[in-house]
Amino acid sequence: MEERQRAEEHLRVIRTLMERATIYRAISAPTALIGGLIALGLTSAIWASERHWAQIAPEVMRHISTRGFAALWLGALAIVLALNAFFIWRKAQRDSRPFVSPSMKLALRSILPCLIFPAATTIWFFYDGYETDNELLLVRIWIGFYGLALIATQHFAPRSLVLLGWAFLITAAGMMVTSRQLEYYSTPLVPNLAMGITFGLYHLIYAACVWKSPVRVGSE
Amino acid sequence: MLDFDKLDKAIHEKGRLSIMTLLATRMGWSFQDLKAELNMSDGNLITHLRTLHKLGLVAVTKEIRDRPQTSYALTAKGRAAFQQYLRVLEQIVKAGRK
Numbered sequence: 001m002e003e004r005q006r007a008e009e010h011l012r013v014i015r016t017l018m019e020r021a022t023i024y025r026a027i028s029a030p031t032a033l034i035g036g037l038i039a040l041g042l043t044s045a046i047w048a049s050e051r052h053w054a055q056i057a058p059e060v061m062r063h064i065s066t067r068g069f070a071a072l073w074l075g076a077l078a079i080v081l082a083l084n085a086f087f088i089w090r091k092a093q094r095d096s097r098p099f100v101s102p103s104m105k106l107a108l109r110s111i112l113p114c115l116i117f118p119a120a121t122t123i124w125f126f127y128d129g130y131e132t133d134n135e136l137l138l139v140r141i142w143i144g145f146y147g148l149a150l151i152a153t154q155h156f157a158p159r160s161l162v163l164l165g166w167a168f169l170i171t172a173a174g175m176m177v178t179s180r181q182l183e184y185y186s187t188p189l190v191p192n193l194a195m196g197i198t199f200g201l202y203h204l205i206y207a208a209c210v211w212k213s214p215v216r217v218g219s220e
Numbered sequence: 221m222l223d224f225d226k227l228d229k230a231i232h233e234k235g236r237l238s239i240m241t242l243l244a245t246r247m248g249w250s251f252q253d254l255k256a257e258l259n260m261s262d263g264n265l266i267t268h269l270r271t272l273h274k275l276g277l278v279a280v281t282k283e284i285r286d287r288p289q290t291s292y293a294l295t296a297k298g299r300a301a302f303q304q305y306l307r308v309l310e311q312i313v314k315a316g317r318k
Contacts, residue, residue, distance in 0.1 A: 007312040010237055014306070017241040017257075 025161060026107045026153055027203075028087045029211045035080040036203030042076050043196025046188065062188065066130040069188050070122065070138060073195060107153055114149035118142055135191040136175075136182060143198050144172030164206045171198055230275050231305045235260065236268045240294070240302050243278065248291040277301055 027035075046064060053063035064072075092099045121141045125134065150157070150165025175182060175194060182190045231240055238258050242249055249257075255265055269292060272278040277298030281291045294302065 004312055004315070007309045010232070010234070011309055011313065013234065013238060014241045017238055018245055 025158055025210075026111065026150070027084065027161060027164075027206075028091070029207045030087050031080065031084040032203040032207035032210070034083055036200050036207060038076050038080060039200035039203065040196055042072060043192055043200055046072065046192045050188070050192075064188060066133050066135055066188075067126060069135055069191070070125055070130070073142075074122070103156065106156060110152040110155075111149045114145050114152050118145040135188050136179070136194075139191040139194050140172050140175050143168050143175070143194065146199075147172060158210070160206060160210050164202060167202050168198055171202075227308050228301050228305050230271065230277065231301060233268075235264065236272060237305075239265075239268055239272065239292075240277070240298065240305075243292060243294045244299065244302050247293050248281070249293070250289055250291050254292065272298070 046069070050063055088104070089099050092101065118141050121129075121138060125138050129138065147165045147168025147170075150161055151169065152165075154162045154165075171194070231237055235258075239254065242254060242257055251265070251269075254260075254269075255262065258265065260268075269278060269280075273280055276295055279293050279295045279298075281293070283289055283291070
């Protein structure tokens with residue numbers, strides 16, 4: 001009996017250490033690059049569309065609807081998630097590892113709790129929140145909790161990914177502190193710009209930094 | 221009936237088991253990385269590493285980059301011993317649940 005308890009304890013030690021020692025990059029450099037380009041492209045498209053309509057019909061305060069704005073960004077998210085899944089699958093195939101690896105499960109266990117609140121906020125936004133042009137609030141929640149999700153992987157993620165998380169979190173916090181100033185500008189200008197800077201520019205910087213970084217053996 | 225003597229006594233010690241586990245996760249751990257991950261004293265860690273090295277379970281590589289650096293990795297024998305140790309552990313746990 002005592003030997004069994006010791007064996008179980010040793011298996012626990014092994015599991016904990018293996019989980020901790022495994023490096024898992026939840027966002028690959030190609031995903032960050034393509035995601036960043038898509039985000040910047042969408043920001044530019046929304047900005048150009050709003051500018052175009054502001055010249056044609058200046059009496060219309062905004063062309064894109066509040067829910068339309070959120071739907072476009074959710075569409076971009078869906079594309080990037082699908083691409084990320086494809087890149088992870090391709091790498092898993094190349095390395096002869098299972099797609100849903102223990103490291104991926106560990107990453108999902110860490111990330112998912114951070115995504116529940118933004119998901120709930122998004123649902124609320126589509127039901128009620130859109131009525132008060134609350135994109136700024138939605139965007140702050142998205143940026144902040146995305147940052148938290150990345151930081152939640154810090155025990156097994158490379159440092160660069162955690163730094164990216166901090167950049168998102170600090171930006172969201174800064175946007176919260178300066179709410180009054182930001183709300184002065186017409187919506188969706190600021191939320192659109194914030195999405196472009198964070199999900200676009202930050203991801204491109206991250207991709208550029210990690211593109212040529214050496215891959216550690218044992219990393220996924 | 222389980223034969224507990226099948227358990228490799230060199231590995232069946234928490235400190236050495238932790239070292240073997242980390243070395244099994246990836247190739248080439250530096251002394252400093254092992255120390256940081258395991259929170260062991262220098263003396264304790266080096267003693268365990270020497271024991272494992274003498275038994276042929278761990279290979280030591282010394283190289284000079286900016287400064288001299290020693291890295292540790294499992295040998296083929298060490299990897300096989302670790303896998304065998306895991307199998308015996310699993311048998312013990314399974315037998316205890318019957």
